[in-house]
Amino acid sequence: HAALMECDAVATYNGARFMGEEKALGSLEPGKLADLVVLGGDFMTIAAAEIDTLPVQLTVVGGRIIFEGSTVSGKH
Numbered sequence: 707h708a709a710l711m712e713c714d715a716v717a718t719y720n721g722a723r724f725m726g727e728e729k730a731l732g733s734l735e736p737g738k739l740a741d742l743v744v745l746g747g748d749f750m751t752i753a754a755a756e757i758d759t760l761p762v763q764l765t766v767v768g769g770r771i772i773f774e775g776s777t778v779s780g781k782h
Contacts, residue, residue: 745761
């Protein structure tokens, strides 16, 4: 799982830096846009083959909540 975390960091921050967007994208920091998913469990402690069994609790796209619990919205 550590390799997955490192690959994610390389892909997100370095991708934003390559596009010249590192001030707005590429890492989770106040004031930056975020695309992320909050899972209902710790994906670091289960087998990789079981990650897709974790429930999605929150989805954020472009810094806006689009899914929370069982609600999908574009108005948050």
